[in-house]
Amino acid sequence: MASKLLGRLSAIVATCVALPLAFAGVANAHGYTTNVPSRAYLCKTGAVSNCGPIQWEPQSVEGPKGFPGGGPANGRICAGGLGQFAQLDDPRGGSWPAKKVTSGGNLTFSWTLTAAHATTSFRYFITRNGWNPSAPLTRAQLDPAPFYTVNFNGARPGSTVTHTGRLPAKSGRHLILAVWDIADTGNAFYQCGDVTF
Template structure:
């Protein structure tokens, strides 16, 4: 009888644990895969080019916080626990994708789709200090796509315009604003503008 009860308790425990793991997996959302974000380049999907990225190594899609969460020094993590290694900012800390001024194609890879308000794109101002923590006051809004509550496809492509006065190392800050919740998803993209 004791062995039967123990087996039942262990089986229920394993089932509950398995359900909780799959529930966690279904809460994934989206990341910028091209040009790759800090989180993406730290993940298996991005080849783990960036090192020591915290939770982004396993879940680059989960940098989700309240809309307009522009915490000085915590833009890349949006203040989300476990993603704070993404906030380390130096001129040579992160892999950079080479881009040009003018039209830039970006791709979001979504692991869960949500009705969308807007996709906002910010870029560091010319003359910003790459050795200081990221602060939204050092960014300009350079693009916005209004999705008018549409449900996006699993792969979302946008074209924004990189200002002609940008040269060298910059950060593009991509924000996916969900329509029917108070949340958004945040991605920092390190680029070298030729």
């Protein structure tokens, strides 16, 4: 009887030790884009209202990695598949504030990381010509490959990350999807930013 009780106690202790370690990789990495200003960042700063809890957690748009083959479901990409951040998937009739950018020009992308993490890459996708800005984002609305990728090969970035890449030739309103791929968890961070060429 005593050995059974000791065995159960050991199992409980092992579980209590293992659970925080299992979730440590997910909980300690967070970030959002400030340029292009993401929808999450615009909610944080109050530039956009009626955002729900994302206004306090712009760094928490974390979902499964592997985009575009995996990751959040279509129509839920901007929220990383998280229901509590569904306001980010609402196109608001195409009225999200949009940063003015130059077709084919260079743009500096900036991330604020509230907790850094070993990183595979930062990747940037953009909507196709003729996409519908009044509909939630789907893979079919994006060019299939990222227009810009910055590889980190498992390195841990600092609290601010900037890199400059060339935008594709586009015109009118578009959406840029920034994906921060984490190296040592099954997740990535997703940020949607609206632009006008």
